[in-house]
Amino acid sequence: MSLLQKIQDLEDVLKKEQLTVDDLVAAISSEIACNSYLVSAEGKILSYSLAGSNSDKNADLALKLEFKQRVGFVFQTVANLPLEANFLENDNSFAPNTHMAIVPIHHLTSTAGHLLLTKKAQQFSEEELILAEASSLIAGIYLYEKANENNSDSQHNNIEMVLESLSFSEIKAIHSVFTELNGLEGFLVASKIADRIGISRSVIVNAMRKLESAGIVNSRSLGIKGTYIKIKNSSFLEALKLKVR
Template sequence: MASLLQRTRKISAILQEGRHDKVDFEAMAMRLSPILDSVVYIIDNDGKILGYDSSIDYSNQRLDDMIKTGYVTKDYLQAALKIYSTMTDIPFRHELSIFPIEEEERFDGKTFTVVLPVRGAGERLGTLVFGKLNKNFEEEDLVLAEYASTVVGIEVLHEKQDKEKNIARDKDLVIMAMNSLSTSEKDAVDHIFRELDGTEGLLIASKIADRVGITRSVIVNALRKLESAGIIESKSLGMKGTYIKVQKEYFLEYIFSKENI
């Protein structure tokens, strides 16, 4: 087996190799699994499985189905969120064991789970879970698991900060785009997206123009301005109308809020 230093360097490499636009937690789990020779789950505070991999054969149909849904069970999440420090060598029948209880005979009860809270900037960001068959976690394994939780925490925090920056940027973009519209165009946009009733759908401009009492050109100009700003994407379907899809999530929140009155 590789030395503690060698395995620590492999975990450090996850941070040192640079970041992309979006953190690949699935790839991170694939890196961590062979280092600790274990099952690995990276779970967020909503129970979403951000990353999963296993270097051991332990799964069954129920777990496979759970992984496909992308979420751990509510009971498991609730139990995990009550853990505030590393919990080690969790036995097979414990509620936090990651191994399927119906497979007790198969594993002969010789399984061990470690659950670690993932933290960053003073807040709980998620949970990291490791599992081993037939051997418990040695001290070196626990050192690596603790270090891995720190690395995962840094990456989760980076992604959270990036998301917050993107939301702020989108808000500014939406406000600038809406400020570029005339009063009649703003009125048209309000009617268009109330009619759409969602983030995408089919619009027949002439019908809205007749019902609201505005010209079709006002609707067309408003849509062009929003599309050029990257707020929406649109595609003419001829006589059927125009297909519209909202690209910025904040847009609908803004036009239906008091800020836009």
């Protein structure tokens, strides 16, 4: 199989529905024919795959502290590093004459983690190192997408918690406030809105404080001119519309 085909096979892994980190690491291990370990920026082993092995994984597998600290300072690929001792805690499978490639996984200006690849009794070829570099790019895309998913879930949960904390009057108040804004930012006078919808100004103030504490809005008092409000999380508007139906 050509190098191009192997890279394309790795890229196809990202198209798999319900892709797991185990699927990704197993594909890398298979294409390069080596043991593969995907390590987070904090030095935690997220998943690993042993070439030619179908044995159960050890859930407690972890990097030794000294090795973890060294890996954290690797910012470009280190190839064919001879290992003189086991780099893993709680593992007795280390074999002499093992070589490692350490490949950073970059995201923008930061390092999102590392791929650790090992082979016994032979070094990594130039083609395998090219595959390792391609694998790090694919792993970076996977980690970035997962981070976005987690962030989206967190934001959704935050919105739900805020809405549950609001009273009926407060929901009515902020709905009127956002309707008055007619956009994501603008100026308003809370007392005028309160008079128009028949509630006290304090209801609006308390509701906006809850939203600001949750990071949904920013507000700044301008004295007699009113209050400047900017909505930071537009998803809240959609959730609010569903709530007031």
